[in-house]
Amino acid sequence: MPATLPKKSILLIGASRGLGYAMAAEYLKHGWNVVGTVRGSARTLLHDLAEKSGSRVEIESVDIVEPDQIAALRARLTGRTFDVLFVNAGVTNNPKETIAEVTTEEFVRVMVTNALSPMRVVEALHDLVAPTGVLGVMSSGQGSVSNNTMGMREVYRGSKAALNTFMRSFAARHSADPRAMVLMAPGWVRTEMGGPEGRLSVEESIPNLVKVLLSLHGTPGLQYLDYLGRTVPW
Ligand SMILES: NC(=O)c1ccc[n+]([C@@H]2O[C@H](COP(=O)([O-])OP(=O)(O)OC[C@H]3O[C@@H](n4cnc5c(N)ncnc54)[C@H](OP(=O)(O)O)[C@@H]3O)[C@@H](O)[C@H]2O)c1
Secondary structure (H helix, E strand, O other), X not given: OOOOOOOOEEEEEOOOOHHHHHHHHHHHHOOOEEEEEEOOOOOXXXXXXXXXXXXXXXXXXXXXXOHHHHHHHHHHOOOOOEEEEEEOOOOOOOOOOOOOOOOHHHHHHHHHHHHHHHHHHHHHXXXXXEEEEEEEEEOOHHHOOOOXXXXXXXXXHHHHHHHHHHHHHHHHHOOOOOOEEEEEEXXXXXXXXXXXXXXXXXXXXXXXXXXXXXXXXXXXXXXXXXXXXXXXXX
8 A cells, every 4th residue: 555645734824814714725625734823812714624624734823023923933843844834914004095194103014014024934934844845925916016007005015015025035045945935916805805895706816826836846936926827027
């Protein structure tokens, strides 16, 4: 009888609800094990998924804007190896608020959560990912500088464009890294963040987005891709 292959595993940061939760469920469908993170001690959808999935979902905790919590997570995971690290966590703000109107406090909140903190997670945890693995971060089509012809969502756009640039710097610093790196644009999806007007259902976005991630193993270098695997112009 052939030996059973060890299951692949993803470390998914920000998996309590929305797109991150859907990614956890989708990776399970592909037979993977999931370590998903939540914030705080409240029960989340991920807890329900963990209960239904035997021991295939492990729940960890991290608030990515707290560097001590990232360091503690890294310490708890020492000795583990993952096939994917994916940082999904992110926030938005009032889409109509322009850069002229935003308070400094709100600007800092969005920038720190969406640009600085995901990179702190990548910097702290990337060494847990196998050489054949994928380092992914949830960006947005709104992070494209070239495609910004409509305005709106100015602060959010700025935060994702900054995230993209920081990830490019990381990739440049790790140019000999055999791992695939990717900034994902999931499309405008009907979640709490995306709202009811979103163009896509979670089911239209996430199974495709996960297919794209699965196709990236063994392709080193950074790409900025949408949920159908199409390159997004920087
Ligand atoms: N929905 C869209 O149309 C869309 C489009 C493009 C890009 N995106 C990006 O996709 C990602 C997920 O979006 P979504 O629509 O699923 O949003 P969502 O429903 O609002 O979920 C946001 C997720 O991020 C987590 N999170 C927020 N701040 C965090 C922090 N400081 N530390 C740890 N976790 C944190 C939340 O955890 P809690 O439950 O603890 O709050 C939640 O799991 C975001 O990065 C977003 O910018 C979304």
